[in-house]
Amino acid sequence: MRITGISTHVVGTPWRNLTYVLVHTDEGLTGVGETRMLGHTDALLGYLHEAEANHIAGSDPFAVEDLVRRMKYGDYGRAGEIVMSGIAVIEMACWDIKGKALGVPVWQLLGGKVNEKVKAYANGWYTTERTPEAYHKAAAAVVERGYRALKIDPFGTGHFELDHAATAYSVSLIEAVRDAIGPETELLVEMHGRFSPATAIRVAKDLAPFKPSWIEEPVPPENLKALAKVAAHTDLPIATGERIHDRYEFRELFELQAADIIQPDLGHIGGINEVRKLAATAETHYVLVAPHNVGGSVLTAASLQLAGCTPNFKILEHFNDFADSEIKKVVKGAPVVGEDGYFTLSDAPGLGVELDVDAAAEFPQQQARFDLWAEGWERRQPKGAK
Structure with a gap:
């Protein structure tokens, strides 16, 4: 062939x-x-x-x-x-x-199944007014949908520093979300590489009472020693890795013991087997794997193939029930999060999905723009949209 x-x-x-x-x-x-x-x-x-x-x-x-x-x-x-x-x-x-x-299925070719189901966490659900009341309502809807984990960046346009008022407001959003989802649902806090180490450490202390399962990318990704400084001053688990594009670059991260969860993106780091190799190295450092997944249903399906055969796999990100849910129709056999908040692994050959080219043509390429430093970025809407 x-x-x-x-x-x-x-x-x-x-x-x-x-x-x-x-x-x-x-x-x-x-x-x-x-x-x-x-x-x-x-x-x-x-x-x-x-x-x-x-x-x-x-x-x-x-x-x-x-x-x-x-x-x-x-x-x-x-x-x-x-x-x-x-x-x-x-x-x-x-x-x-x-x-x-x-x-x-691909998971069979990579060593066979060790996980029957894979926990999902929701993202893209907080495209609403940035208030405690609105976030409380939106978070409750995520749990009602069946999810047992969700992620949020509550920090507005924060960059390096976050003053007292902005910190207090961001913490109030987290408090509202935790109240909505209860103590058993996992709360994951995204920081998008916004902060200096000192700010990240201070904010982590403010977040600790709400028991997040991780804080993600608390500092910019280029300086792993800065990340290690944060890790040394907080008991909260650290997650990072979506902006590392070669598995060799994770070596220093492991040596510094700067992260508890790594988040390689299968779509940016060379694919399924590259992450499989990385996951094996992570396992020797007692580090969990939770891939970054801001793609559609094919990337989700590929990530699930990896999840099926990876002992140290923690959880998988999923946007497509909340942001652009209509695009799920471009893929036949798209993975679905069940009422229990988990994906069930497919036994179908290959990735278990097929691209519907005709349906894909209904969503032509756009001048897509996503600016994490702009007011209202969390709404994921065109500039000027209400």
Whole structure:
């Protein structure tokens, strides 16, 4: 079997463009991969066009390791977010083809199932007025939907510092959410790399009474020693890793013992097997894995294949019940969060999903914009929308 070519399909919303890639073979089997770029969708498409000619076309989709190696190192330049995202969508699609050809789900090819179900946490649910009352109501609706975990960034446009009034207001939002969801539902607090270490440590102390299961990316991702400083001054678990695009870069994070949960994005770090390797290293450091997942149903399905065979897998992020829920229809067999707040692993071959190209065409690429430093960013709406 050989790859004959690829086709790309961008599903657009005002705040995110989702890139789906179909990998075609000479035996009629087609695999699908997905990633979500922030402001770099056209750059990704350009890279894939070149990579198709240089590396992908003519390759054996079963030889996943070889194709990944050639795409990563064959152009000599150091692979960054765009290249690793391009590798990821092709890699996912090859696993999809391999599973379909053999008639088994990808998790079976990666060692077999250790988790029957995977806990989900909701994100994108707080696209409402930024008040304690509105957040209380919205959080209660998440729990009523069945979720037993949710995440929120309550810090507005905070950057490095957060004054007393802004801190108090942000904490009041967390207090309202905790009151709405009760003590047993997991509360995950996103910081989006906003703060200096001193501010992050101070805010973490204010959040401690509400027992968050983690604080995420409390400081910008470039300086891991700054993250280690935060970890040394809080008892709250630290989660990070969505903006690390190569598993080798996690080495220093593990050495510093700066995180308790890592959050690689399968769509940005080279795909399923790259994260499988990373998860094995994390396990030797007693670190849990909770992938970043702001994509659609294909990326979710790929993340679930990893979850099925990973002993130290904690939980999976899910946006698509609350933000842009209508785009779920572009994928047949889309994973669903059950009434108990868990995904059930699919036994279908490959990734267990198919892209509906006609449905995808109903959501053309947009000039998607997501600015975490702009007022009202949490609403995930076009600038000026009410």
